[in-house]
Amino acid sequence: TFPTTTYPADATFPNTRFSDATFPEAMILEATFPKVAYSEVTFPDATFLEATFPDATFPETTFPEATFSEATFPDATFLEATFPETTFPDATFPHTTFPDATFPHTTFPDATFLEATFLDATFSDATFLETTFPEATFPDTFLKATFPDATFSDATFPDATFPEATFREATFPYATFREATFLDATFPDAMFPDATFPEATFLEATFLEVMFLEVMFPYATFLKLRFLKLRFLLKLRFLMLRFLTFQATFPDATFPDATFPEATFPEATFLEATFPDATFPDATFPEATFPDATFPDATFPTTTFPD
Structure with missing residues (x-):
């Protein structure tokens, strides 16, 4: 008809x-x-x-x-x-x-x-x-605007905006989010293998049991961010198929108004940590642990915490 x-x-x-x-x-x-x-x-x-x-x-x-x-x-x-x-x-x-x-x-x-x-x-x-x-x-x-069980193989999202988007059990292999903005976005059980987020912005985003495998965040900004049961798996491939793994966990952690440009967190643990109004430009936290730690109004420009 x-x-x-x-x-x-x-x-x-x-x-x-x-x-x-x-x-x-x-x-x-x-x-x-x-x-x-x-x-x-x-x-x-x-x-x-x-x-x-x-x-x-x-x-x-x-x-x-x-x-x-x-x-x-x-x-x-x-x-x-x-x-x-x-x-x-x-x-x-x-x-x-x-x-x-x-x-x-x-x-x-x-x-x-x-x-x-x-x-x-x-x-x-x-x-x-x-x-x-x-x-x-x-x-x-x-x-x-939810993406449960979604797969974005070799996908690119230049200048993309995801207001109040939900990526449940989503997989982004080799995905690129260039200058992307995530407004009130949630990523429960999401995986980002070999993904890159150049100049990305995360506004009030929530990461629940998210896995980042060989993920890069160059010049990324994290505003009012929450990491729930987050795992960063940075695997470096060597000869004879050997792997060197750095693993970080951020359970029940909050990072309001925080920025992490060029930051790395290998083998770091942040249990019930809060970082209100914190900035971490050029910061590195190799093998660092901060259980029950709070850093209100803290700034760490060009700061390193090795071992």
Whole structure:
């Protein structure tokens, strides 16, 4: 059914196939598709309730068993975006909005969104410049900008912002978060193997049982940060497959308004530690322990605590 649906004269559908997407079991209610080009697109068992796709292009895109209820893409731009061999099986996007979102030079090759859900998610003024998600998988749910059990292989997020985002059991192998901002973000049971966070900002972020394997934080800023059962695993590979491991734990620790530029914490332990208004520029804490320690209004510029 297509009630109140508009197809402007400048819309094109070359080589488009709607297998089981429009007839039957498909509903496109009050939909508007101005300047839309669907090249070799398939929408099996798809539902588009009150959906708008202005100036959108989906070349060689597939949406098997996808549902877009009350989804809106106002002022969205997908410049030179490609979705080759992309699949969204069992994906739903109810009450989803992507206002003023741009995805220029974006590619999602071999991406899979299994049983994904975007409930009340908003990506206002979001920009993914030259973003790549090769062989990326986003299983399970995206509830209010949450990423449980997500995998971002070789992904890059330049100048990205994640307000009140939750990354539950997420894995970011070889991911790069350049000048990224995490506002009130939580990372329960997340893993960041070989990830880098250059010039990243963490505002009131919470790390619960997070593992950082060979992770780098160059010039990163941690504001009002909390580390719960955190583990830093810095593994250095040597000859004959030998490893040298430095492990740090920060259970129940808080770091409000703290900054840690170029800081390293090998084999450090901070039990119930608090660092309000603390700064640690160029600081190193090798083999350091601070159980039940507090450092209110403390500053440690160019400070080292070896052994």
